[in-house]
Amino acid sequence: MEDRQNSLRQRSRRAVQAELVELAQGLFVERGYESTTVDDIAAAAGMSKRTVFRYFATKEELVLGKYDLLSDELLRRLRERPLGEPLWTSLRRMFDGVVAYFADNAHASRAAAMERVVTSTPALHAAYLHRVSRMQAEVAALACARAKSADDVGPVAVVGAAFACLAAARAAQASTGRSIELLLDEAMDAVAGLRRERRAPQGHHER
């Protein structure tokens, strides 16, 4: 039990994982997520189903596993922002990495097919949203800590709004092909530009 990390075994494990992801996603894009069984994947990889499940706890992880890294990156970027900066600006800068990632066409075209599989497969899309939700919660916790407002809805809502802007921008990029950077700026400007009328004078309970 010496090296612990990056032993030869660890590296080969990573290699097998990467290979499985590549292989599985190819099959998913080709024949669809639901109609590709884990047995199919295992057969294609020349291993037993049980072994596939030793590399990935669930079938979904073959698709969504990569998003686990994203969380750390977002938190790191947000932590790097100066304390005095408005939260909305910090959040926009936090997304710079993601934006650059999706702005890269070489990647975009490769991942686009997989994105389509995700959004068109209810179970997969649900799991995706769950991961985003967890990420969002972590970012919100950090934002609350920054604002020194422990249990305040404000930061949580603002972080949620920022993620909603990112989602809207990604969707618009997928459908219109416009630049995600511009779309995100547009979306975040639209939200930051909101003005609300005064609240209705008295209670308005209905139904």
Place this chain on the structure above:
Amino acid sequence: MEDRQNSLRQRSRRAVQAELVELAQGLFVERGYESTTVDDIAAAAGMSKRTVFRYFATKEELVLGKYDLLSDELLRRLRERPLGEPLWTSLRRMFDGVVAYFADNAHASRAAAMERVVTSTPALHAAYLHRVSRMQAEVAALACARAKSADDVGPVAVVGAAFACLAAARAAQASTGRSIELLLDEAMDAVAGLRRERRAPQGHHER
């Protein structure tokens, strides 16, 4: 094939569905969602597993089925808002029904346990988010139609931000016990009160 709707059969079907929901949710709260099998529910209801699946397509629907009605209500409320009203205000008013629902303590205490089950069960929470996401998309489509801006990110982002506020308010209500009405106003004011610094002068691609 006369009445079609509300025939005796339809009503009895609804009754059985309601009974199953009640029964199942009781078991879920008591023993947890994952450790309650559909067989358990069927046995408790005195019917076969197969029959349960004739009333509910999936186990999740026993918990999340009610949210399907919510979508129509939101759309109806939004449609009732005057065209000249700012979108953010219309969205706040759109939530009035939901707010009233969750402000009712009699309901809140009954549903609170179930809410906890949902948020603490990954699979359920994911399915919940998926439904909310679909609802949000419908509302966004309506908002875009109102704004006469077909494929604009703005309305989509704003609607997403509004839903994020609702989610934040609900979460805060669950943890702090404060009034959801005030919390939602606070959250939506926080988002509407955002001001953003001018964008960074030139491109900022990294990584």
Place this chain on the structure above:
DNA sequence: GACTAAAATGTCACTCAATGACAGATGCGG
């Protein structure tokens, strides 16, 4: 290079959600 302990793999059996097919029961309209 042989030895040993750990890790990886395959096989088998199992649970549980979900679906299709078929047969029998139930209940409504005439």
Place this chain on the structure above:
DNA sequence: CCGCATCTGTCATTGAGTGACATTTTAGTC
């Protein structure tokens, strides 16, 4: 009372995921 649609139970099957156990690989040591 009969005929027909609907409801229901039973059985078989698929597919994800898990536990247990035996076997094979492989890394590190002498």
